[in-house]
Amino acid sequence: MSSNVIAIDGPAASGKSTVARALSERLGIPYVSTGSLYRALAWKMLNRKLDPAAISAEELAVFLADTSIACRRPEPQAPLDIEIDGVFPGGKLQTAEISAAASKVATYPEVRTWLLDVQRSLAGKTRIVMEGRDIGTAIFPDAKYKFFLTASPEVRAKRRLLQSGRPFDRQTLDTVAREIAARDEQDRSRKTAPLRQAEDAVCLDNSGMDLEQTLQFILETIQRKDILMGKETVLQYRVPYADTDQMGVVYYANYLKYFEMFRTEMLIAAGESYQKMEEHGYSLPVIEAVCRYKSPAHFEDILSVTGCVAECKGVRVRIECRIHRGDTLLAEGYTVHACINRDGRPVRVPATISGLMTEKE
Ligand code: C5P
DSSP: OOEEEEEEEOSTTSSHHHHHHHHHHHHTOOEEETHHHHHHHHHHHHHTTOOTTSOOHHHHHHHHHTOOEEEEOSSTTSOOEEEETTBOOGGGGGSHHHHHHHHHHTTOHHHHHHHHHHHHTTOOSSOEEEEESSIIIIIOTTEEEEEEEEOOHHHHHHHHHHHHTSOOOHHHHHHHHHHHHHHHHHHHHOSSSOSOOOTTSEEEEOTTOOHHHHHHHHHHHHHHHHHHTTOSOOEEEEOOGGGBOTTSBBOTTHHHHHHHHHHHHHHHHTTOOHHHHHHTTOBOOEEEEEEEEOSOOBTTOEEEEEEEEEEEETTEEEEEEEEEETTEEEEEEEEEEEOBOTTSOBOOOOHHHHTTOOOOO
């Protein structure tokens, strides 16, 4: 089973925190900045007058054994925050000095291993947004949603300076861009869990985008994935009188029509369309249809239809479908399609369809 984590990785100042925080508010789910874990360790090291760049293996082992770190809410309604040795350092972690030190602390494999459980323990049944450098690659390689956010070095430096609210000149901009580049280099070149895009992450260069545009892109990508995993309703349909029979319930054969309506909408929601596929010379005639009827639907009921591309083997594809009224499952089943070309010959299912197959929960 995959983790219910929305992983947002990317280089420094690429807008990850802002986007992750806004996303968590929009979705009403918790948010964790994993960078704050490294920052908290760096903060403690600096307070202890330890040099994060030159700490010995023995010193580090003693330091970690003597540290307790957790991610929890300081108050019941507050957002998740980092607590180190019973203290919430909060804004103290956001200085340039701590940024540079955190990047050094993060190079130690012992530190990364030590922080693994803290981070993994945060995933649960409900979704969570986690932002960092290695969430989609090392912490939650099985995360359901993975994004890699990036932006040009100049845009990132500008954003960082604008955040501070103080006026800045070209020279300051160049200095900050250099600091950011140095941190990127440190993060990309370290041996353990270096900063890199997970193969299955959706990459977004948001240099020319504002927060709302970035957020919309991420929300739409999540929704598309949910649709393909059969988690989100693709079609809502109010039963017309014409669909019912003399018993006053939806005529059984109509469910296959609903299955078909669902397939059409699912393809469109996924950015494809059956018509487009036919234009490219592919058709998907049904060679098997199964429907199990659980409870009848009536005139004016609102039906919610969900489903997914469940299996794709050679020239065949199986598409599942479920029909609910509210929480009540009314019918479920599937259709198996053979893929044929314009001459009616079986051909391999095109990637536009097989690519829609996603891991089911
Ligand atoms: O994201 P933030 O700037 O707060 O991260 C501080 C530092 O912590 C980064 O420069 C990086 O070196 C390190 N980090 C990491 N892995 C993460 C999150 C942050 O190595 N998942």
